[in-house]
Amino acid sequence: MPYCTSCGAEYKQGAKFCGECGASTTGGAAAPERRAASGAAPGSGSGPETKLWQGKPAGISDRLKGIVRLNTTTYTITSQRIMVKTGLIGKDVEEIELLRVNDFSVDQSIPQRILGIGTLTIFSDDASSPQLLLHRIRHPQTVKDVLRQAVRDEKIANNISYREQI
Structure with missing residues (x-):
């Protein structure tokens, strides 16, 4: 057939x-x-899960923590979800499925623009975290574009579309 x-x-x-x-x-x-x-x-729906981007907070204090291996926060964007892992001894993992992402924004102060870092805010309809913040990430506009494309691809693969309510 x-x-x-x-x-x-x-x-x-x-x-x-x-x-x-x-x-x-x-x-x-x-x-x-x-x-x-x-x-x-x-x-x-979509195929196997692949890692699209991974990073850590990259502010000045975060870089110093990284030297002594105390920067324990890791941000990961895959083809199906967003994960934030934190904790030195006990691990806390927060996840949002890409299908639940509604919007995102990038915030950068002047010093952050000089350092090439910023905060990416992800808005979703996830009950446990309607707003997920990726603090002080490098190249936040590029990460936002990677996330935007991943969300679009995942929604197309699962045949999901939006209609604005008036």
């Missing part, structure tokens, strides 16, 4: 439109091959 090029759903031979998403079926079967190449079966 053929597959929809928009959503990857199977449709009956001769159908003019996909029964799942309503897209025209005049295209080929490109979506299932692309998903299969990424390691996921057709219709299963």
Whole structure:
């Protein structure tokens, strides 16, 4: 049976439109091959989790802590979630699935701009942390762009779209 090029759903031979998403079926079967190449079966969402970015706070005091190995906070962005790990002896891990991310912003003071650091604020509909702060990260605009693309890719892979309420 053929597959929809928009959503990857199977449709009956001769159908003019996909029964799942309503897209025209005049295209080929490109979506299932692309998903299969990424390691996921057709219709299963995104592929295996890959690390996109990892960093630590990079302020002056954080750099001094890093010298003596006391900078224990690690920020990680993967293709499926955002993780913040803190703690020297006991570890605290905060996670947000990329599907729950709604928006983000970057804040930089003048001294932070000189040092090339800033704070990335992530707004989500996660109950435990509706606002997640990545404090004093290097190149915050670049990290925001990586996160933005990862969120878009994850939402497209899971067929999620937004509609503004008026």
